[in-house]
Amino acid sequence: MKKKICIVGVSGYVSEKLIHLISKHKHVDEISLVSSSMAGKKLFDVYPSMRDYFSDNIRIDEIDFKKINSHDLVFLCVPHNESSKLVDKITTKIIDLSRDYRLTKTYGLPEIYKEEIRNSELVANPGCYATACILAVYPIRHLVSEVIFHGISGYSGAGRMASQKFDYENNIIAYKLTDHHHVAEIKKVLDLDISFVPHVVDVFSGIMITAILYLKEAIDIPTIKKQYTEFYRNSFTEPVxxxxxxxxxxxxxxxxxxxxxxxxxxxxxxxxxxDNLMKGSASQAIENMNLMFGFPTNTALSDY
Ligand SMILES: NC(=O)c1ccc[n+]([C@@H]2O[C@H](COP(=O)([O-])OP(=O)(O)OC[C@H]3O[C@@H](n4cnc5c(N)ncnc54)[C@H](OP(=O)(O)O)[C@@H]3O)[C@@H](O)[C@H]2O)c1
Structure with a gap:
């Protein structure tokens, strides 16, 4: 049976990407959009390019929990501390893109938690830096004593509003050198001593992590590479x-x-x-939705 999907938060970077991906999902036949700033407008007023993907110009609603709860799944694409104000009033499946539930509910990283995601009603989509850091280390975490992560991100990682406040043009900015909010989720999953130093550069989207792993003992590289290849078989993570x-x-x-x-x-x-707006948020959210509904994980994600 086809699914009815609701997306809360329309004007942000992540929701724009998610709306686009959902338009290609063959098991979704109804999409509702809820916005705090765009209610009453129509989708093509906000995103004219969506005309290429939708036949109907969807009307954007204000928040109405009775209507939200009539859907099969809700994506929360709102800032942290905003999701937690909504979750208790939602009775249907939820994928939360914020960081409000990443340390307490099912962590939506399909490479590691596929079975838990399949059986969850509320999945916390991981942070973008955290996704790239964890995937760089997870298959050999038992061989590692400490990791230093250098992160470089495009400015869309900060969201549409915040990214306008900083002078990114022709610039490289280091920030939150010791206390980035993704450190807790990386530590929780890897269970290792880690340092994480983020930087923003003048690129729209994309994240590169360079990780220095301190091994407990010397291990030959072919053995290490084999562990990555075996662990990431049949996933969106490719050892190269x-x-x-x-x-x-x-x-x-x-x-x-x-x-x-x-x-x-x-x-x-x-x-x-x-890409922080894809594997770091929207496409990973679609992977999670596919798992929660029992669809093949690449549904709506194979066309790239
Ligand atoms: N950007 C990334 O690379 C990335 C990656 C992973 C996770 N995330 C997380 O995903 C969520 C959305 O990120 P984003 O980058 O799309 O953020 P964004 O561009 O700042 O958009 C957030 C949206 O939330 C809605 N909103 C509702 N209440 C709000 C409030 N009180 N203040 C501000 N906005 C409010 C707004 O949409 P309406 O005006 O339509 O209501 C706003 O456009 C965040 O929790 C973020 O941490 C982002």
């Missing part, structure tokens, strides 16, 4: 043999992970890349 660039994954649901061939006295370098 050349250093990947962000351009290779922008507008795709992929994470590419590269293990560098030279190990320096128990130190290993791993590079991972994702």
């Amino acid at each position: 043999s050349q250093i990947p660039s962000v351009k290779e994954v922008v507008n795709t649901p992929l994470c590419k992970v590269y293990v560098h061939d030279e190990q320096q006295i128990n130190k290993l370098i791993v590079v991972s890349v994702i």
Whole structure:
């Protein structure tokens, strides 16, 4: 049976991407949009390019929980501390894109928590940096004593409003050097001592993580690479043999992970890349929805 989907938060970067992906989902036949700032407008007024993907110009609603609860699943594409004001009033399945439930509810990283996601009513979609950091290390976490992550992100990672406040043009900005809010979720999943240093650059979307892994003991690289290949079989994470660039994954649901061939006295370098608006948020949310409904995980995500 086809599904009815509601998206709360329309004017943001993530919801724009999600609306586009949902338009291609063959098991969805009704989409409702709820906005705090755009209610009363129509989808093509806000996003004229959506004419290419939708036959109907959907009217954007104000929040009405009776209507929201008539859907099979709700995506919450709102800032942190806003999702938690809504969740208790929603009685249907939820995928929350904010960080409000990442430490307490099912963590929506399909490479690791597929079975839990299938059986959950509320899935917390992971943070964008956290996705790329965790996927860079997870298959060999038991061999690692400590990791230092250097993160580089496009400015869309901060959201539409926040990204307008900073001087990104021709610039590189380091920030939150010791207390980025994704550290807690990375630590919780990897259960390792980690440091994470984020930077924003003058690129719209894309994240590159360069991870320095301190190994408990020297292990040969082919054994390590085999563990990545086996762990990520049949997923959107691809171990690759050349250093990947962000351009290779922008507008795709992929994470590419590269293990560098030279190990320096128990130190290993791993590079991972994702699009923060895809694997870092919207396409990963679709993966989670597919799992929650028992659809093949690549539904609406194979066309890139
Ligand atoms: N950007 C990324 O790369 C990324 C990656 C992973 C996760 N996330 C998370 O996904 C969520 C959406 O991110 P985003 O980048 O799309 O953010 P955004 O561009 O700032 O959009 C957030 C949207 O939330 C709605 N909203 C509802 N209540 C709000 C309030 N009190 N203040 C401001 N906005 C409010 C607004 O839509 P309406 O005006 O239509 O109501 C707003 O456009 C956030 O929780 C974010 O942390 C973002």
